[in-house]
Amino acid sequence: MAEKKNPPSFEETLAQLDSIVNEMESGDLPLQDALEKFEQGIKLSRMSQKALEEAEQKVHILLNEQQQETLQKFTPDDTDA
Template sequence: MTEKKDSPSFEETLSELDAIVSEMENGDLPLEVALGKFERGVALSRLGQQSLEQAEQKVKILVNEQGENQLHTLPENEQP
C-alpha cells in the first residue's frame, strides 16, 4: 500500500492532536473555533488509528512469513 505524500506521518498526527488538546483545555477558544478544532481532532484521531491498524497488519504479515501463526499478547505487567 502506498501512502499519499500529503498525509502527515503518525508522529505529526500525534503532535498536532496534542496541540489541539492543549488549546482546547485552555478553554479560551470561541465556540466556532473550538468546534473546528474538535472536528480536526476527530479526523486526526481517525488518521492515527488507521496508521496503527496498517502497522499491525504489516506486523502480522511479517510474523506469518516467519512461520508464526499467532501473535502473543504480553502479560499485563510487561505491557508498555
C-alpha cells in the same frame, strides 16, 4: 500537474492532536473555533488509529511470512500500577 500531498506521519499526527488538546483545554477558544478544533481532532484521531491498524497488519504479515507465532493480545499487568 498538481503534486499529491503526502499524509502526515503518525508522529506528526499525534503532535497536531496534542496541540489541539492543549488549545481546547485552555478554555480560551470561541465556540465555533472549539468545534472546528474538535472536528480536526477527530479526523487526526481516526488517521492515527488507521496508521496503528496498518502497522499491526504489517506485523501479522511479516510473522506469517516467517512462519512464526501469531501475536497475542496485550493485557496490562495490574501489578505495575
